[in-house]
Amino acid sequence: MYSVEWQKRGLPHAHILIWLLNKLHSNEVDDIISAEIPDPVTDPRLHDIVTTQMVHGPCGALNPLSPCMADGKCTKRYPRPLVAETVTGNDGYPVYRRRSKEDNGRTIKVKVQNQEIEIGNEFIVPYCPLLSRIFETHANVESCHSAKSIKYLCNNFQMGRYVSTNEALWRLLSFQIHERYPTVVHLAVHLENGQRVYFTEANAAQRAERPPSTTLTSFFAMCEADPFAATLMYVEMPKYYTWNQSTKKFQRRKQGTPVPDWPQVFSTDALGRMYTVHPRNDECFICDCYSVVSSNAYQIRTLFAIIITTCFPSQPIQLWNKYKDAICEDILHRLRIQTNNPDIQITDEIYNEGLILIEDQCLTIANKLLIEVGMIAPNRSMHDSFNQELNRELQYNVDTLQEFVRNNVPLLNEQQKQVYETLMQAVDNNTGGLFFLDAPGGTGKTFVISLILATIRSRCDIALALASSGIAATLLDGGRTAHSAFKNGKIVDAMQAHCLG
Ligand SMILES: [Zn+2]
Structure with missing residues (x-):
């Protein structure tokens, strides 16, 4: 110590x-x-x-x-x-x-x-x-023979703080106390007119009329005015633009690597990181003019399952009734194609099918049945949970995964590569181990983990992706919470036996 x-x-x-x-x-x-x-x-x-x-x-x-x-x-x-x-x-x-x-x-x-x-x-x-x-x-x-000496070490230096001239000068000249690389720029996510606005009594009216722009509104403005910005995804903005805190505007970078075909555009290795939107802000996701029009039924079902298992809405059935048509859209579409009958309308059977799919997701995220989260129970015979779990882990498309691995391993940077190789060696040599991966947000931890999962699964082996929360679990392919995966110890034991076999 x-x-x-x-x-x-x-x-x-x-x-x-x-x-x-x-x-x-x-x-x-x-x-x-x-x-x-x-x-x-x-x-x-x-x-x-x-x-x-x-x-x-x-x-x-x-x-x-x-x-x-x-x-x-x-x-x-x-x-x-x-x-x-x-x-x-x-x-x-x-x-x-x-x-x-x-x-x-x-x-x-x-x-x-x-x-x-x-x-x-x-x-x-x-x-x-x-x-x-x-x-x-x-x-x-x-x-030292008693705890007194430990107290001396711990207490004596937390009571006050003397800043020496050397240290004071260091701080006065604004030298770095610590530093992080690369730069990570946080990007706001909000609904139209839903951004946080600070105001005083004096400027309230003016602020209400012309709220300061956010990184998101500024991005939209740039897309209209700057042809290069229009080619970018929101998260790519910090790579080519700096965010000016005082003018609240994105500005093209003046230094960096020139971008081919775009004079006066420079790129750096700055990263954009969007704030996590909690599923409780359900309007940001399912607002009539957002997810329901922009996402497919599978995505909406996933979101719905996250909301009812992790956000505990007071009236989940009402939420279901409001969005069930959008949630079951693909099931109806499939049925029309299968039966070659475009006139089939949505039925209770189709809704039931949707409920079963949602319940499967809820079991994955939180090991909960729909009835346990205040929803209507779907009508289905009980599945053999073991087969369901095992099939789940073996259902991956090997060709797709192999292609994913081939395309993405060359994209790993030096440090990511080191992590990837260390872990794959532990798997290949069957040495096992506990590894802790830590890095600033936005530097590609999820990318490395996804690639490790895909590599193992592409060999028809089992890789369980466990996260501490349901939201984190959805970031990974086949991800689930440790709580839901380990609640049924037998399943995990059986799967480990299978992995070894
Ligand atoms: Zn003395």
Whole structure:
């Protein structure tokens, strides 16, 4: 355990606490820690280091003006008692052996206010000879016997904060304290006139009339005015445009890699990241003029399943009734083609089919039946859940996956490639392992994971994609929550047996 602070003179300074596997016994303290002046003849180097780095003060009666003095006493409790043997006390630190001159303790001459005086071991700060030789610097080492020393390390440096001149200058000149690469620009997602607008009493009317543009409204404006912007997806904007916080406008980048065929357009490796839209903002998804017209029935069913399992709407049946025609559109369409009869109208059987598909999704996301989330139960005979689970994991189209892998592995960047290869090696060599992948949002974690899943599945092996939330699970192909997958332990055991087989 350690804490680092800046010293008042500007140097960083570490307090380190080390737990020893084998406890240090009282009779072993002297082997590791000394508070005495070393022999200048047999060990001149250590003598030099200790006498220049490890002498406290002098203070006390010899030098009452020493900065460590308060109310006539040394705040660090020097000079320390001269004792013939180390005594391990019960208040945290031992009393170290500091032999007196009479007991063959060594002395040195030091200068105090231009006067040379003789001091002994009473002013030596405890040190570890080995560490002192290695670091040749001030390194106070003590044996800690109680929790008091831990409290000292934790509490002492959280009570206040002194900013040294070096650190203050660093901050005043706005040097980076930390840095992240690449740049990630957050992009707003909202309904028309649904953006957050800040106003004061004075400018309320003006703001209402002309609300400041957001990254989204500015993107739409750019699409109309700038022919290059019109070729881009929203998330690609930061790559070619900077977002000007004060004018609230996208501006073409003035530096970067020139884009072929587009003079005055430059690209960088900045990334756009859209804010996650919680499914509870269901209008952003299913608003009459959005999802229902722009998404296919499968997407709407997925969304509906997410909403009823994770957002707990008060009247799910009403929501179903409102959108059931759009939700079942593809089933009707398929039936018309299968029967070669374009006049078939939607029936209760078709709605039931839609409910079964939604229920399958709810089981995937949250392991819940429709009846458990306040919906109408579909009419169906119970499936054998094991077969359902197993089929689910084996239903992938191998050709499509192989093509996906072929096309996308070359697109991995250096770091992504390293992650991909490390994990695939663990799979190929059957060594297993736990891996934690961490990176700023938008840098392609989902891409790498999708590729790993696809690679394994393209070999007809089973890869379970588990996430901590239903929303996260929907980002991955075949993704589900750990909760729903592991609730039925038998299924997982059986599938592991199958994987091994
Ligand atoms: Zn002192």
